[in-house]
Amino acid sequence: MKVFFSFVFISQLILSFSFASMKYNPVGELSVYGGKYYLDGDSSSADLKLDAFFSPSLILDEKNEIYPVYMGYYNGTQDVQELAGGGVLTRQRQEHTVSLKYLRINDFDKIKPRISYSKSLVKETKDEKWGKGLFDYDTLAMGVEFEQERPKGTFTQSYDYFSVRYPNYSSLISSAETAIDTTTYSELSKNAGENTMNNDSHRLAFSYTWFPEKSVMKVLANFTYRTYSDQSIVNEIGGFKTEKRKDMIAGGGFRWEKPSKNLPLSFDIYLDRQFSNQNSYDASRTKYIEDFYGYAQVSAGPRADFFFKNGSSFGYALNWRKIYYSGRLAQDAAGNYKNDKINQEFWLNSLYFRYPLGKKIFAKISYSYQTSSSNMRYEAGYRYNYSASSLLAGLQWEF
Numbered sequence: 001m002k003v004f005f006s007f008v009f010i011s012q013l014i015l016s017f018s019f020a021s022m023k024y025n026p027v028g029e030l031s032v033y034g035g036k037y038y039l040d041g042d043s044s045s046a047d048l049k050l051d052a053f054f055s056p057s058l059i060l061d062e063k064n065e066i067y068p069v070y071m072g073y074y075n076g077t078q079d080v081q082e083l084a085g086g087g088v089l090t091r092q093r094q095e096h097t098v099s100l101k102y103l104r105i106n107d108f109d110k111i112k113p114r115i116s117y118s119k120s121l122v123k124e125t126k127d128e129k130w131g132k133g134l135f136d137y138d139t140l141a142m143g144v145e146f147e148q149e150r151p152k153g154t155f156t157q158s159y160d161y162f163s164v165r166y167p168n169y170s171s172l173i174s175s176a177e178t179a180i181d182t183t184t185y186s187e188l189s190k191n192a193g194e195n196t197m198n199n200d201s202h203r204l205a206f207s208y209t210w211f212p213e214k215s216v217m218k219v220l221a222n223f224t225y226r227t228y229s230d231q232s233i234v235n236e237i238g239g240f241k242t243e244k245r246k247d248m249i250a251g252g253g254f255r256w257e258k259p260s261k262n263l264p265l266s267f268d269i270y271l272d273r274q275f276s277n278q279n280s281y282d283a284s285r286t287k288y289i290e291d292f293y294g295y296a297q298v299s300a301g302p303r304a305d306f307f308f309k310n311g312s313s314f315g316y317a318l319n320w321r322k323i324y325y326s327g328r329l330a331q332d333a334a335g336n337y338k339n340d341k342i343n344q345e346f347w348l349n350s351l352y353f354r355y356p357l358g359k360k361i362f363a364k365i366s367y368s369y370q371t372s373s374s375n376m377r378y379e380a381g382y383r384y385n386y387s388a389s390s391l392l393a394g395l396q397w398e399f
Contacts, residue, residue, distance in 0.1 A: 022058055022059065022060055023058075023059040024056055024057060024058040024059065025056075025057050025059070026054070026055070026056040026057070026399075027054075027055055027057065027398075027399070028052075028053055028054035028055065028398070028399050029051070029052070029053045029054075029396065029397065029398050029399070030050075030051070030052050030053075030396075030397045030399075031049075031050065031051040031052075031364070031394060031395070031396040031397070032048070032049075032050055032394045032395050033048065033049040033050075033051075033364075033366075033392040033393060033394030033395075034046055034047070034048055034049075034392070034393060034394055035047070035049060035077055035390060035391050035392030035393060035394075036077065036390070036391055037077040037078050037079055037388065037389070037390045038388065038389045038390070039078070039079075039080070039089070039386060039387075039388050040386055040387055040388075041387075044077055044078045046077075047076030047077045047092075048074065048076045049073070049074065049075050049076060049077060049392055049394070050072075050073060050074040051072075051073045052070070052071070052072045052073070053069075053070070053071050054069070054070045055067055055068060055069045055070070056068060062105070063104065063105045063106065064102075064103070064104060064105070065102070065103040065105075066100070066101070066102055066103070067100070067101040067102075067103065068098075068099070068100050069097075069098070069099045069100070069101070070096075070097070070098050071096075071097045071099075072094070072095060072096040072097065073093075073094065073095055074092075074093075074094040075092065075093045075094070076092050077390060077392075078090060078091045078092075079388065079390065080372075080383050080386060080388055081093070081122070088124065088135065088382060088383070089124070089383060090122050090123065090124055090135075091123045091124060091125060091126055091128075092122075092123040092126075093120070093121065093122050093123070094120075094121050094130075095118060095119065095120040095121070096118065096119050097116055097117070097118035097119075098116065098117055098118075099114060099115065099116030099117075100114065100115055100116070101113070101114040102114070108148065108149040108150070109146075109147065109148050109149070110145075110146070110147040110148075110149075111144065111145070111146055111147075112144065112145040112146075112147070113142075113143070113144045114141075114142065114143055114144070114145070115141070115142040115143075116139075116140075116141045116142075117138070117139070117140050117141075118138070118139045118141075119136075119138050120136060120137050120138070120139070121133060121136050122134075122135040122136055132168060133168060134168055134169060135166070135169075136166065136167060136168050137164055137165060137166045137167075137197075138164070138165045138167070139162060139163070139164050139165075140162070140163045141160055141161065141162045141163075142160070142161055143158060143159050143160030143161060143203075144158065144159060145157070145158040146158070152210060153208055153209055153210035153211070154208070154209045154210075155206075155207075155208055156205075156206070156207045156208075156209075157204075157205070157206050158203075158204070158205045158206075159202070159203070159204055159205075160201075160202075160203045160205075161200070161201070161202055161203075162200065162201040162203065163200050164197075164198065164199050164200070164201070165195075165198050166195070166197040166198060169195070169196065169197045193230035193231055193232055194230055195229075195230045196228065196230055196231040197228070197231070198228065198229065198230060199226050199227060199228045199229075200226070200227050200229070201224050201225065201226040201227075202224070202225045202226075203222060203223070203224040203225075204222060204223050204224075205220065205221070205222040205223075206220065206221050206222070207219065207220035207221075208220075214258070214259070215256060215257060215258050215259075216255075216256070216257040216258075216259060217254070217255070217256055217257075218254070218255040218257075219252070219253070219254050220252060220253050220254075220255075221250075221251070221252040222249075222250075222251050222252070223248070223249070223250050223251075224247075224248070224249040224250075225246070225247075225248055226246070226247040226248070226249070227244065227245070227246050227247075228244055228245040228246070228247075228278075229244060230244070231244060231245040231278070232244060232245075233245060233277060233278060233279065234278065234279040234280055234281050234288075234292075235279070235281075236281075236288050237281070237288075238281035238283055238286075238288070243277070245276065245277060245278040246276070246277055247274060247275065247276045247277075247278075247293065248274070248275045248276075249272055249273070249274045249275075250272065250273050251270065251271060251272030251273070252270070252271055252272075253268065253269055253270035253271065254268070254269050254270075255267070255268045256268075261307065262306070262307050262308075263304065263305070263306055263307070264304075264305050265302070265303070265304050266302065266303045267300075267301070267302045267303075268299075268300065268301060268303075269298075269299070269300040270298070270299050270300070271296075271297070271298045271299075272296075272297050273295070273296045273297075274293065274294055274295050274296075274297075275294055276291065276292070276293035276294050278292055278293050279291065279292055279327075280292035280328075284335075285335065285336075285337065287329075287337055289327060289328060289329055290327050291326050291327025291328075292327055292328055293328075294325065294326040294327055295323050295324060295325045295326060295328075296323070296324045296326065297321065297322065297323040297324070298321070298322055299319060299320065299321035299322075300319075300320055300321075301317060301318045301319035301320055301348075302317070302318055303315070303316070303317040303318075304316055304317075310356065311355075311356035312353070312354060312355045312356060313352075313353075313354045314351070314352070314353050314354075315350075315351060315352050316349075316350070316351045317348075317349075317350045317351075318347075318348070318349055318350075319346075319347075319348040319350075320345075320346070320347055320348075321345070321346040321348075322343065322344070322345045322346070323343065323344050323345075324341065324343045325341050325342040325343065326341065327341065328341060328342045329341060329342065330342045330374075330375045330376045330377070331376060331377060331378035332377050332378065333377040333378060334378070335378045335380070338375075340375055342374060342375060342376045342384075343374065343375055344372060344373070344374040344376070344384055345372070345373050345374070346370060346371070346372050347370065347371045348368065348369070348370040349368065349369045349370075350366070350367070350368045351366065351367055351368075352364060352365065352366040352367075353365050353366075354396065357395075360397060360398040360399060361395065361396070361397050361398075362395070362396045362397075362398075363393075363394075363395060363396075364393070364394060364395070364396045365391075365392065365393040366390075366391075366392050366393075367389070367390070367391050367392075368389060368390050369387070369388075369389040370387070370388050370389070371386075371387045371388075372384065372385060372386050372387075372388075373385055
């Protein structure tokens with residue numbers, strides 16, 4: 001939270017002295033919740049969840065706008081997160097992101113260069129210190145988006161570069177051989193490189209939005225090329241080649257919206273396919289697995305929000321997602337390999353209720369329930385089969 005308040009103070013100070021004659025519209029939101037998380041029927045201790053957003057948007061003139069943004073959260077309740085190729089049970093998480101976007105308007109065309117930096121911190125155990133987590137990572141991103149409004153719809157094209165760094169991954173792996181599965185340890189040992197999870201990505205995205213009969217429809221497509229400059233390819237005998245890991249992800253989707261003052265509706269469907277040249281070798285069972293990180297995935301789901309005259313609102317969302325690994329083999333509970341490839345299915349139900357307590361202050365309660373099922377039964381390293389729910393209640397302040 002110190003990062004948040006420092007960002008707010010500096011932004012206001014700069015705007016006050018440098019842009020006194022300009023128009024700016026500071027907006028933000030701060031939410032404070034308390035709640036519990038349940039995993040397979042067992043509950044964790046109650047803890048806090050904080051969310052913050054602040055943007056002192058600056059309008060220089062009718063053609064130029066600047067948007068500095070801070071976003072951050074702290075989650076003190078445990079949950080299962082997908083990290084490094086599997087579901088990891090985390091105890092606490094926090095993330096802070098600062099970004100800057102510039103908007104240049106030229107009639108019906110817009111250009112939006114942007115840059116951001118985020119820091120993500122993860123605790124897997126209660127006694128672990130912040131900044132020392134195995135899965136902590138920093139992300140530097142920069143890119144540009146082009147938008148063209150036309151009579152029948154809006155076209156957008158964008159390019160983004162991402163640099164992701166895991167400062168603690170290689171430093172902790174030497175002491176983690178007994179804590180994680182043999183496959184992961186083999187891949188991340190020092191023979192494979194010092195900074196095996198660090199990666200760089202280039203992403204191209206395209207979309208088209210149109211507005212038939214008071215609806216909004218959008219189709220999109222994207223392509224990402226990701227390189228791991230210090231992660232060597234695993235060979236058939238468990239050694240490492242000089243070649244480095246490279247991933248390619250292609251995706252596309254469709255979104256339908258029905259805007260409404262009282263009952264907005266939406267539905268999304270998305271498909272993506274990842275190709276990877278990385279393999280795996282399980283030394284304990286002398287098993288070589290080709291194409292370990294390749295997969296195909298599909299997700300879909302509707303959302304509905306109800307807005308009432310007294311300012312209260314209620315929302316419900318359902319999301320279904322299924323992932324099919326193209327090379328990763330399923331195992332039984334003892335770790336013996338099967339001939340089948342791993343697949344995993346997720347169902348997530350989310351709902352909330354928000355009630356106004358005063359001017360721009362709301363009481364809010366939210367509940368989510370997720371199930372994950374898979375033909376993978378060996379879970380010494382990652383979770384594949386579980387049910388989880390969370391219940392949160394607190395206050396939300398918009399300004």
